[in-house]
Amino acid sequence: xxxxxxxxxxxxxxxxxxxxxxxxxxxxxxxxxxxxxxxxxxxxxxxxxxxxxxxxxxxxxxxxxxxxxxxxxxxxxxxxxxxxxxxxxxxxxxxxxxxxxxxxxxxxxxxxxxxxxxxxxxxxxxxxxxxxxxxxxxxxxxxxxxxxxxxxxxxxxxxxxxxxxxxxxxxxxxxxxxxxxxxxxxxxxxxxxx
Numbered sequence: 001x002x003x004x005x006x007x008x009x010x011x012x013x014x015x016x017x018x019x020x021x022x023x024x025x026x027x028x029x030x031x032x033x034x035x036x037x038x039x040x041x042x043x044x045x046x047x048x049x050x051x052x053x054x055x056x057x058x059x060x061x062x063x064x065x066x067x068x069x070x071x072x073x074x075x076x077x078x079x080x081x082x083x084x085x086x087x088x089x090x091x092x093x094x095x096x097x098x099x100x101x102x103x104x105x106x107x108x109x110x111x112x113x114x115x116x117x118x119x120x121x122x123x124x125x126x127x128x129x130x131x132x133x134x135x136x137x138x139x140x141x142x143x144x145x146x147x148x149x150x151x152x153x154x155x156x157x158x159x160x161x162x163x164x165x166x167x168x169x170x171x172x173x174x175x176x177x178x179x180x181x182x183x184x185x186x187x188x189x190x191x192x193x194x
Contacts (some may be wrong), residue, residue: 001037009048011110016026024110031055031077037063046070057099059098061110064088084125085111094121102129102155102164106141119148123155128163131155131191138175149185156192163192
């Protein structure tokens with residue numbers, strides 16, 4: 001999706017197995033995605049079942065004012081919803097399970113990221129990662145995000161991955177800024193890390 005648009009699935013399944021990896025600028029993603037929202041604003045994605053993606057089920061990249069709501073995301077190669085280099089985006093009322101990399105990711109791989117909401121979701125049994133990941137992967141910055149009223153259980157249980165938490169706020173780049181994240185009212189239990 002590269003323009004303002006509303007996609008309503010009403011339970012439609014997107015099976016991304018075998019799709020070619022998406023290219024963003026000069027970079028090619030390490031696997032396919034189910035639904036991609038790139039370089040646009042005012043998009044709504046709701047009511048889909050997304051499975052089989054080699055990378056993210058739903059990727060919101062370099063976009064703003066996007067709503068990802070009411071989707072069932074299972075069996076994907078990385079995370080259920082990836083909000084990357086985006087702002088004023090909401091991931092709400094989604095169910096993310098059995099994704100290899102975790103439930104929800106808010107990061108800055110492709111640009112500054114801020115003022116996003118991850119709320120009222122379920123992330124459970126994502127074996128290789130955390131329920132919600134707020135992460136600085138570049139020096140672009142991750143600022144002013146809200147993680148609220150999610151149910152986050154049994155994530156990061158693979159011993160080979162080192163384990164994962166219900167919510168992680170992290171930076172892996174020297175000089176990175178990850179700041180002003182509010183984590184409130186979440187139900188977190190049974191994850192690989194306390």
